[in-house]
Amino acid sequence: MRTRNTTLALAGLLVAAATTGCGGAVTTASNAKADGTYAQIAALPKDQQVAKAKELAQKEGRTLSLYTSMTADIATPIAQAFEKQYGIHVSVFRGNSETVLQRALQEAQAGKPGADTVETNFLEMTALSDNNLLADFNGSSLDKVEAAGKFAHWTASRLNVFQPAWNTDLIKPADEPHSWEDLALPKYKGKLTLEVSDSDWFENVTKYWLDQGKSQAEVDKLWKAIVANSKVSKGHTTMMQFLSAGQSPMEAMNYTYITDRAAEKGAPVTHLPQGGVSKIPAFARPNGVGMIKNAQHPAGAWLFYNWLLTDGQKELVKLGLTPSTKVPGDKSLNGLTLVPFDVKGLSKDDGSWDKKYDALLRGAATTGS
Amino acid sequence: MTLAPTSTTARDDGPEARPGRTPQPAEDRRAHRLLRLLRRPLSLQGLLVGGAVVVVGYLAIVPLGYLIHDTFLSADGSGLSFNAFARAYGGNSQSGEMMLNSLWFALGSAALALVLGTALAYVQVRTDTPFKGLFFAASLVPLIVPGILYATSWIFLGDPSSGLLNSLVFKPLFGTSPINIYSVWGMIWVQGLHLAPVAFLLMVAAFRAMDPSLEESAAMSGANRLTVLRRVTVPLLRPAMISAALLMFVQSLESFEVPGLLGLQNGIYVFTSRIYFVLRAYPIDYGAAGAYAIGLLVIAAVGVLVSSWLQRSSRNFQTVTGKAFRPRPVELGRARPFVGAGVILYFLLTVVLPVAVLVYASLLKYYAAPTRKTLSQMSLANYRAVFDMPLAFTALKNSLIVGVGAATAVMLLTAIVSWVVLRTRAPGRRLLDLLAFTPIVIPGLVLGLALSFVYLRMSLPIYGTLLILLVSYCTRYLPYGMRYSSSAMAQMSPELEESAAVSGASWFQTFRRVLLPLMSGGILAGWVYILVVSFRELSSTILLYSPGKEVLSVLIWEQFENGQFTTLAALGVCMVVLLVVLVSIAYRLGARFGLQSDSAN
Numbered sequence: 001m002r003t004r005n006t007t008l009a010l011a012g013l014l015v016a017a018a019t020t021g022c023g024g025a026v027t028t029a030s031n032a033k034a035d036g037t038y039a040q041i042a043a044l045p046k047d048q049q050v051a052k053a054k055e056l057a058q059k060e061g062r063t064l065s066l067y068t069s070m071t072a073d074i075a076t077p078i079a080q081a082f083e084k085q086y087g088i089h090v091s092v093f094r095g096n097s098e099t100v101l102q103r104a105l106q107e108a109q110a111g112k113p114g115a116d117t118v119e120t121n122f123l124e125m126t127a128l129s130d131n132n133l134l135a136d137f138n139g140s141s142l143d144k145v146e147a148a149g150k151f152a153h154w155t156a157s158r159l160n161v162f163q164p165a166w167n168t169d170l171i172k173p174a175d176e177p178h179s180w181e182d183l184a185l186p187k188y189k190g191k192l193t194l195e196v197s198d199s200d201w202f203e204n205v206t207k208y209w210l211d212q213g214k215s216q217a218e219v220d221k222l223w224k225a226i227v228a229n230s231k232v233s234k235g236h237t238t239m240m241q242f243l244s245a246g247q248s249p250m251e252a253m254n255y256t257y258i259t260d261r262a263a264e265k266g267a268p269v270t271h272l273p274q275g276g277v278s279k280i281p282a283f284a285r286p287n288g289v290g291m292i293k294n295a296q297h298p299a300g301a302w303l304f305y306n307w308l309l310t311d312g313q314k315e316l317v318k319l320g321l322t323p324s325t326k327v328p329g330d331k332s333l334n335g336l337t338l339v340p341f342d343v344k345g346l347s348k349d350d351g352s353w354d355k356k357y358d359a360l361l362r363g364a365a366t367t368g369s
Numbered sequence: 370m371t372l373a374p375t376s377t378t379a380r381d382d383g384p385e386a387r388p389g390r391t392p393q394p395a396e397d398r399r400a401h402r403l404l405r406l407l408r409r410p411l412s413l414q415g416l417l418v419g420g421a422v423v424v425v426g427y428l429a430i431v432p433l434g435y436l437i438h439d440t441f442l443s444a445d446g447s448g449l450s451f452n453a454f455a456r457a458y459g460g461n462s463q464s465g466e467m468m469l470n471s472l473w474f475a476l477g478s479a480a481l482a483l484v485l486g487t488a489l490a491y492v493q494v495r496t497d498t499p500f501k502g503l504f505f506a507a508s509l510v511p512l513i514v515p516g517i518l519y520a521t522s523w524i525f526l527g528d529p530s531s532g533l534l535n536s537l538v539f540k541p542l543f544g545t546s547p548i549n550i551y552s553v554w555g556m557i558w559v560q561g562l563h564l565a566p567v568a569f570l571l572m573v574a575a576f577r578a579m580d581p582s583l584e585e586s587a588a589m590s591g592a593n594r595l596t597v598l599r600r601v602t603v604p605l606l607r608p609a610m611i612s613a614a615l616l617m618f619v620q621s622l623e624s625f626e627v628p629g630l631l632g633l634q635n636g637i638y639v640f641t642s643r644i645y646f647v648l649r650a651y652p653i654d655y656g657a658a659g660a661y662a663i664g665l666l667v668i669a670a671v672g673v674l675v676s677s678w679l680q681r682s683s684r685n686f687q688t689v690t691g692k693a694f695r696p697r698p699v700e701l702g703r704a705r706p707f708v709g710a711g712v713i714l715y716f717l718l719t720v721v722l723p724v725a726v727l728v729y730a731s732l733l734k735y736y737a738a739p740t741r742k743t744l745s746q747m748s749l750a751n752y753r754a755v756f757d758m759p760l761a762f763t764a765l766k767n768s769l770i771v772g773v774g775a776a777t778a779v780m781l782l783t784a785i786v787s788w789v790v791l792r793t794r795a796p797g798r799r800l801l802d803l804l805a806f807t808p809i810v811i812p813g814l815v816l817g818l819a820l821s822f823v824y825l826r827m828s829l830p831i832y833g834t835l836l837i838l839l840v841s842y843c844t845r846y847l848p849y850g851m852r853y854s855s856s857a858m859a860q861m862s863p864e865l866e867e868s869a870a871v872s873g874a875s876w877f878q879t880f881r882r883v884l885l886p887l888m889s890g891g892i893l894a895g896w897v898y899i900l901v902v903s904f905r906e907l908s909s910t911i912l913l914y915s916p917g918k919e920v921l922s923v924l925i926w927e928q929f930e931n932g933q934f935t936t937l938a939a940l941g942v943c944m945v946v947l948l949v950v951l952v953s954i955a956y957r958l959g960a961r962f963g964l965q966s967d968s969a970n
Contacts, residue, residue: 065916071931091916094927098649099911102818106912110825114833114915127651196633197649231551231634237932245736247524247531258932267735354650359461362638 037298038135038291046140050306054086056299063089064300067104067115069097069124069287071237074319081315082307088300097121101128104292108133116295117304119157123200125288126347129153134290137302141309144325148340149286156286156324157308158316161256161336162201163271163282165240170249173274180205180280183252184225191249192230193239199357201253203349204283204342223360226252232361243269256282257321257332264320272335281339286324414876421785422801428844429804432811435819440659453656458664462643468664471639474556474628475621481561482617483610486568489715491602492708493569494576497698499709505956506949510720512566512898513948514727515905515922516626517929518941522726523550523559524630531738533726551634560627562719564620568613570898571856574890575609578860611676612856616849619669619809625908640665644812658815665810673806677799680859724945731939751939760919765947768904768921771835775842776899780892782843783850784885787858792866802851809848813908816841821912833915841909846899853898857891858884897952904948 037056041049057064068075072094079090093115095103101124107113108131118128128134134153142155149156164177171191177183183192202223209219230252233239240258242248244267259271272278289308291301313323322332346353440453458464489508492498511519526534527550535546549555579602587601588594603610625641632639640661647657701708730736732747755761786805790798808816820841824832831837865887869879885892907922914923921944928937 072927073931073933093916095911096649096930098651101651102653103821103912106818106821107825110822112825112832123651232636234629234633235930235932237930238934241736241932241934245525245531246738247528262735262932265735351650351652351654354646358646362463362636 031294031296031298034295034298035135035293038293038302041299041302042136042138046138049139050303053299053302053306057086057088057297057303060297060299062087062300063091064297064304065091065093065114065116065295066304067093067095067100067118067120069095069100069120074316074321077319078308078312078315082304082312085307085311086303088303090304097124100124104128104133105131108292111294113292113294113296115292116297116301117289117291119287119289119308121160121287122285122341122343123346125151125154125290128290133292135293135295135298135301137291137305139302139306139309141306145309146324148343149288149324151286151288151343154288154290155305155309156288157312158287158324159284159322160287161282161284161322161333161338162204162253163256163259163278163280163336164250164252165243165254165256165259165269165271166250167243167246167248168268168270170246176273177250178273178279180208181222183229184222186225186229188229188250190229190231192226193233193242193248193251194227194230194361195236195239195251195253196232196234196358196361197354198253199353200285200346201283202357202360203346203353207342207345208281208283208339227360227363240267240269243267256336260332261320277335279337282336283339283341284322285341286343288324412876417877418785418789421782422789425782425786425805425847426801428840428847429807431823432816432819432844433804433807435822436659436662436811436815439655440663442656453654453660456654457643457647457657457660463638464643467638467640467643470553470632470637471622471641474553474560474632474639475618477553477557478560478564478621479614479617481557482564483568483614485561485565485715486570486613487572487606487610489565489569490572490576492712494573495698496701496708497705498701498712499705500712504712506953507716507720508569509566509897509901509952510724510945510949511562513901513904513945513952514723515925515941515944516563516624517630517925518727518937519563519723520559520627520630521934522723522730523555525726525730525736526550526722527555533738536738551631553632553637556627556631556637559631560621560624563627564617565719567617567620567898568610570894571609571613571616571853571891572606574853574857574894575606575860577890578857578887579605608680608859609856611679612852615672615676616809616852618672619665619848622665622668623810623812641812644814648812648814655815655818658812662810662812662815666807669806669810670803673803677802724942727938727941727945730935731942733935736934751936752943754936755939755943758924760924763917764919764921764924767835767838767918771838771842771920772900772903774839775846775903776896778839778843779846779850779899780854780896783847783854783895784858784888784892785880787851787854788880788884791855791858792863802855805851806848808844813845813906813910814912816844817909817912820844820909833918835918837913838910838918838920841913842899842903842906845906845909846903849898849902850895853891853895854888857888860891861887893955897955900955901948901952904944 041053041056044052066075066079070078075092075094079092082088083090093100093103097120100118100120104113104115104118105128107115113133118125118134125134129152136153137155142150145155164183166176175187177188182188206219206223209222210216214222231248233242233248236254236258239248239251240254240262243251243254244262254271256271259269262269289305291298291305295301309325313325313327316323317327317330317332320332323330441449441451489504493501493504493508498504514522524532526532527548529535529546529549529551532546532548532550534548539548540546550559583605584597584601587597592600622640625645628637628639628642629645631637633642644658644661647654647661729739731751732749733743734746734748734750737743783805786801789795790802811819820837821832824837824840831840861884865883866879869883874882904920905922907926910920910922911926914920921940925937925940925944928934928940
């Protein structure tokens with residue numbers, strides 16, 4: 001008798017458990033009206049768009065979901081600044097750029113996007129755009145962005161600039177590198193660190209050398225020498241910690257904003273030689289923002305996109321990043337020799353540069369392109 | 370000879386058998402027969418056992434099915450294709466070298482962990498070593514420290530040029546810097562230390578459940594302590610050691626942090642580095658990742674078959690029988706101070722050093738080798754930052770909920786399923802055992818993808834809540850639970866269940882009042898293990914968590930990605946302290962319900 005009651009109770013519990021969730025779910029559902037909202041805002045004259053978006057965002061519930069690959073110490077202040085200005089709560093999902101892409105793709109394929117807006121790196125934004133996940137923006141804030149920063153369905157909001165970085169306690173001014181070719185010099189043997197996923201830097205430098213007139217064989221030789229000088233590591237910010245600690249004297253490439261932020265905290269690191277001017281070609285990779293089609297909060301997404309290209313740019317400068325527009329007081333590009341980033345070469349890439357770079361690092365490379 | 374499956378039908382006499390009853394009409398008889406057929410599955414035993422088997426099967430099949438689907442499906446979506454294997458293993462992928470590196474790394478670290486864990490467990494349970502309480506909690510610390518932190522602190526200790534061990538100890542004393550943590554030996558050392566608590570927990574449970582009368586008879590027949598150890602104790606532990614070795618071998622094959630942080634520097638590539646590469650690239654090559662995972666699966670399946678073949682004569686290892694026993698601790702006598710010193714040395718090397726590096730790092734603004742300047746700049750700012758983090762308490766709460774939930778669910782499920790595998794003659798039980806083991810080889814990232822794929826398309830509100838994390842952790846830790854439960858179950862002789870049945874107990878009563886308490890050592894060990902590692906679980910969590918449903922491992926990962934090693938160290942130290950307290954409480958409580966065996970415990 002007792003066991004029968006226990007059985008029935010258990011069965012009842014199982015059924016109950018199977019039909020209830022565990023607390024409020026983050027809503028992932030499709031919003032077919034989103035396109036209508038985007039179109040509605042886009043159709044207005046430019047000076048009325050912000051006001052309309054604000055009005056619609058109020059009706060949407062004053063909340064927004066952002067998927068980004070900015071590190072938390074940057075994403076949190078950005079989200080807070082936007083919230084302060086518009087009173088819209090930003091719920092941030094943070095991950096690697098690959099994770100952000102995978103999650104957005106998975107959700108879109110299931111027809112249940114969880115993000116309203118995405119802010120991540122060039123390759124991933126291109127992938128999202130190619131998969132038709134992004135809605136078009138035509139606000140007036142686009143005017144301030146240079147042509148190189150405007151893309152099919154997204155816009156660059158910040159730039160990651162490629163330069164070597166070194167520890168000033170371990171690398172004396174006489175030993176500083178003055179070109180990418182210098183990294184192949186024997187004097188740097190055992191002193192360099194390469195990051196395991198920097199295939200975009202690999203492609204840009206290769207193309208730059210080929211455009212300068214070097215032959216493929218010469219380029220291959222240079223790369224082999226650079227790899228022979230180096231250890232491989234993972235994660236630009238982690239690498240900067242090790243550089244600051246003196247664990248590694250020099251990095252073949254790190255983003256200038258990471259170097260600058262570490263230097264500001266007092267670490268003995270820099271990317272500029274003693275004179276303050278670097279002749280090493282600085283490739284500026286765009287990272288950008290996009291609005292998701294069928295988003296739950298399209299007006300909020302529009303506002304965020306617009307804000308990131310205007311007032312948001314000032315916030316980025318405050319955090320030490322390089323904005324995609326000209327912001328007074330921005331010192332991040334001082335002393336750098338900017339060179340255009342090979343957008344064309346990398347947007348039609350199908351992963352072949354990733355594989356070439358990986359094979360190069362493993363020592364399994366055959367010949368170049 | 371096993372009785373259990375038939376115990377409920379023993380009382381299921383039809384109306385015809387009872388004397389003095391008039392035979393009933395045909396339709397009634399058919400109805401009765403139907404009812405009788407249904408009664409077994411609808412009994413408590415049927416529901417529990419059937420339910421557990423179905424749940425375990427479901428948990429294991431979802432990611433496996435997803436993986437197989439993606440690996441064998443051809444690029445244009447029609448029909449079977451083996452291209453994924455060609456992409457994964459062919460071309461310039463250097464797969465032979467990678468496989469050798471992986472096997473070498475996995476074997477070495479499993480062996481080291483097994484030796485260390487068994488020795489520690491023996492000292493803890495069977496001798497009268499001093500400092501037992503400290504011993505136990507401290508043995509678990511390498512398990513609690515997240516992999517990235519543990520590996521990073523060993524980098525700071527063992528870097529050939531600037532590591533603390535080389536610069537502060539070896540260079541001044543001997544003039545050389547022999548320690549290079551970036552070699553395969555370095556990787557084996559760090560991973561072995563990191564895994565030793567797994568073996569330790571398993572072997573402690575095994576030792577506690579061991580009847581010492583065999584050892585006592587050997588001693589009485591004239592064997593000295595070493596002979597007893599070699600010819601009686603160790604052979605009796607074979608099932609537990611094999612289970613532990615299998616688990617650690619496969620876990621090392623699948624581990625990413627240690628080979629990633631230590632091996633990459635010198636170009637030592639393993640399986641998981643390749644899996645990470647293909648999953649990180651865009652467009653994502655799920656097929657190649659699946660091909661690697663299936664390779665791992667084949668190796669793991671071979672391991673499971675070998676281990677069950679080695680355990681075939683299981684009767685010889687059953688030490689928990691109907692007779693009462695009380696293990697007597699071996700008196701160390703004159704060896705006591707040496708063993709005590711050995712214990713302290715072990716802890717200095719494996720626990721104190723890495724944790725000290727963490728504590729040191731947590732007091733700095735940015736990491737630098739200890740000099741007067743850095744020592745003067747130490748402050749508690751990082752701890753303040755941790756407590757100020759808005760997500761810290763939410764993450765802690767979520768981690769606790771999901772961790773405790775997953776540990777409890779897995780141990781209950783696997784206790785029942787290990788009974789099915791070991792105590793019944795049900796067809797397909799070996800398949801069930803293998804199935805329950807497969808989640809261990811599924812890379813965390815693939816598990817995350819599989820689960821998000823399935824639950825995004827289900828109308829139940831699971832995606833985006835804590836439930837999906839619970840499902841993910843249950844899937845991931847199922848194999849560990851199975852190993853702990855089945856080695857505990859293997860140690861028990863069926864005569865105990867038989868006597869319970871003969872005394873009139875139902876299946877559920879036997880399970881609840883005889884089996885579970887006797888297995889409690891193993892179950893508690895498994896529960897603690899799952900709770901602790903669930904705090905660290907990252908690879909699938911990263912894809913499945915949603916804002917507001919963060920867990921501690923996500924917070925730790927964010928700090929790591931931020932390059933905030935110092936805040937990360939502070940977070941790690943807090944986590945270690947918290948988990949050590951939790952584990953101690955769990956063991957205090959658990960000791961009430963299990964075998965009273967350890968003296969001075």
